[in-house]
Amino acid sequence: MEDTTPLASLSLTHVSYDPTSLLSHLCAYLALVPQALIISYLTLLYATRELEILLMFAGQLACEAANFILKRYIREERPTRLRGRGYGMPSSHAQYVAYFGVYLALFLLIRHEPTVTPWSKVHRVGVAGLGLVGAGCVAVSRIYLGYHT
DSSP states (O other), rough: TTTTTTOOTTTTTTTTEEEEEEHHHHHHHHTHHHHHHHHHHHHHHHHHHOOOHHHHHHHHHHHHHHHHHHHHHHHHOOOTTOOSSSOOOHHHHHHHHHHHHHHHHHIIIIIOOOOOTTHHHHHHHHHHHHHHHHHHHHHHHHHTTTTTO
16 A cells, blocks of 8 residues: 555544555454444343353453553554554554454353254354454454554
8 A cells, every 4th residue: 555545534433544445445344343342242241141241341341451551561653654543552453353253262162062063063163263364354454554563
């Protein structure tokens, strides 16, 4: 991505992206994954009141607190093209989704005991893999958009 391309802002979140690039537009929407996860957590907590969801959400918030502390300790500046506030390393978006992906994978592959069908293990491995791939996509999108190095 060249430095001369004017950036557009995704009006929902003010994520800057190259409006001429479809990949850049997709990356801007990937920035919404943490917000979607928060809505999912709160909806599940309200609807089910399950302890597992509460523990997962509490861990997610603890991960965010760790990110807040690490950013102030590491103090790596964001790339100069963007005027974002705060430090760039570690990426809050990437860390948030990575926690979710790893927790989901560990839960599905170790703790979850579904009804046994021939496809249950394949489905759990597939969903766990999708969670981890999704986390990787969010992390790469933050670099692609120029918010991190």
